[in-house]
Amino acid sequence: MSARGPLNFPYITPIPSCAFYDSVCEIGDYMPNHKIDVSEILANLPLFRQLGQDDIALLVQGSREIRPQKGEFIFQKGDPSHGFYAVVHGQIKLAFPSVQGAEKVVAIIGPGQSFGEAMMFMEKSYPVFAQALTDSLLLHISKQALFTAIEHDNSFARKMLAGLSIRLHGLIHDVEAYSLRSGAQRLVGYLLQNENGQNGQMEFDLPASKQIIASRLNLTPETFSRILHQLTEAGLIQVDGRRITIPDIEALRQYDH
């Protein structure tokens, strides 16, 4: 799903910087109505990478572009599913609505990732809503197109099974984290998820605003801020806006409180 090492919290692209999608992004920005190469984009999605040309063509036929602006809703909780979505560029959050504006972010979807597949195989409606965190470009692939693709290529079904399994695994990890880990432990786990294998130190930007990350980790912005402060005081991290510096990865990993 990602070349960035083990993702403890899947669905998050901490550093959305895939060269391919960045270039597409510019095309989208400068020529909003330019006919982008949908088939090339689809063929490069992790989910479709092993598909043949003809299957891709089928999917292209069943797909349409969606260009939500920042804050725009893709679908609401309870909406019926007619297909699934792939993020070409931008960022989408999936979340539960809650009382008075409060909400619980389940996932942050970045370029090259997709969402909404699982609901196609059920009669149920979306359990979450999807909202653009930034101006974005999505592809919507219709249920029908995908189902015919599955029938044509049964190795593709296995690919989809693998994809859903990874999500399931990620959700199980979340349940574990929420159940038997403290807020600080969840945050540390989240920070270390970006680990590139590089020893010693690392440095990166948070992929979204701190309140969004906080919600993703099941924390209030206040608690999130305080934990960040504690870790900074302990010398385990440095924070500059969204930029996080970890001087000693191993030391942070040892942190258990």
Place this chain on the structure above:
Amino acid sequence: MSARGPLNFPYITPIPSCAFYDSVCEIGDYMPNHKIDVSEILANLPLFRQLGQDDIALLVQGSREIRPQKGEFIFQKGDPSHGFYAVVHGQIKLAFPSVQGAEKVVAIIGPGQSFGEAMMFMEKSYPVFAQALTDSLLLHISKQALFTAIEHDNSFARKMLAGLSIRLHGLIHDVEAYSLRSGAQRLVGYLLQNENGQNGQMEFDLPASKQIIASRLNLTPETFSRILHQLTEAGLIQVDGRRITIPDIEALRQYDH
């Protein structure tokens, strides 16, 4: 997955009373070494109900019986996956290990349900352990047998996709419950999940010990007991051992605290 109405917390069979499996259960009890009809059992699993005779035969070849005693472990967290398990009779719990005997129950699997499918499609090892809550009879179906069945019948792949989607949905529901519902609300939601559509009152037994249910709902046994007491005092439920009586379903549903 179940004919018992909408399952908010899937993986749980509150009243394991399927006539077919009960009869098998007796066979198992009286003739522990009797050659049970594996193909009939497999063919009646929700997951395999639409499979042809030949595909069932393939699965039977790749399956073996497992008879864990109460407390016995089926697999440990970290074990590699070689297939998946179907519960013929008995009860299996999936849980995360935790410090000093404490553990977090993720699911309680009853007759006719299966577990461990998702891990077959990934390279990862089990994120939870599986332990028998009672003496049980399981079928283990090998990865290879299942994969050939998928290749033979591509409608079967869709069936599996649907199965995994339901699990995913269930986990999302759990995440929602843990994130933005109080303990009492989770418990009420759990009790109402057994709702048979019957109006007014209902009555049923908890499917496992209270401490297991408590863990499933992310509560300590103490808190679980206290909430049960509160609900009883409020006249919303009656408790007699594992037997729960709900005099007014609608009243309980209204409960929000």
Place this chain on the structure above:
DNA sequence: GGTTATTCTTGACACACATCAAGGAGAATT
């Protein structure tokens, strides 16, 4: 460049739930 929104931080306080500890209630065993 200054003004207005957002976003983030920090403090004081409240509360849900966990923890620790001890006592009951059954069921199983002797």
Place this chain on the structure above:
DNA sequence: AATTCTCCTTGATGTGTGTCAAGAATAACC
């Protein structure tokens, strides 16, 4: 029937994290 488990309940107390409220910092906008 008595004993030993295991499971459950109840009380006293602690604490992690949320809530409310008010600044500070940053970004967005005119």
